[in-house]
Amino acid sequence: MAPVKADPAKAPETPQNEGAERAMERKAQSRAGSYDISIYDAWCKQCGLCVAFCPKAVLTSDTFGNPEATFPEKCIGCMLCVLHCPDFAIDVTEKEENGEKPEV
Numbered sequence: 001m002a003p004v005k006a007d008p009a010k011a012p013e014t015p016q017n018e019g020a021e022r023a024m025e026r027k028a029q030s031r032a033g034s035y036d037i038s039i040y041d042a043w044c045k046q047c048g049l050c051v052a053f054c055p056k057a058v059l060t061s062d063t064f065g066n067p068e069a070t071f072p073e074k075c076i077g078c079m080l081c082v083l084h085c086p087d088f089a090i091d092v093t094e095k096e097e098n099g100e101k102p103e104v
């Protein structure tokens with residue numbers, strides 16, 4: 001009887017072969033809570049884009065449309081809010097530990 005070749009497409013997902021996308025998501029998740037979110041009210045025009053694009057529902061709008069970082073501990077630092085803000089009114093930075101700059 002001829003040996004049966006394993007179909008790589010049907011191989012179970014293991015730490016060795018998990019997709020790059022999933023690995024990145026896991027890495028992002030592990031860094032949740034490591035970011036500071038700053039919103040500059042004077043520049044913000046309450047368009048809501050940052051709230052709409054945040055994949056982790058970190059941001060919410062108050063009754064006047066002002067964005068708030070309601071759940072900062074869920075931020076994964078994806079920067080979608082920063083990239084979509086038309087007025088440079090929101091910034092996300094990695095928290096510093098022990099007063100030292102984080103490694104890039």
Ligand code: SF4
Pocket residue numbers: 037053054055056057058059074075076077078079080081082092
């Ligand atoms: S970087 Fe911005 S869009 Fe991404 S998770 Fe944090 S608050 Fe949400």
Ligand code: SF4
Pocket residue numbers: 039043044045046047048049050051067084085086087088089090
């Ligand atoms: S995307 Fe920028 S201008 Fe629009 S609500 Fe968010 S911070 Fe304000």
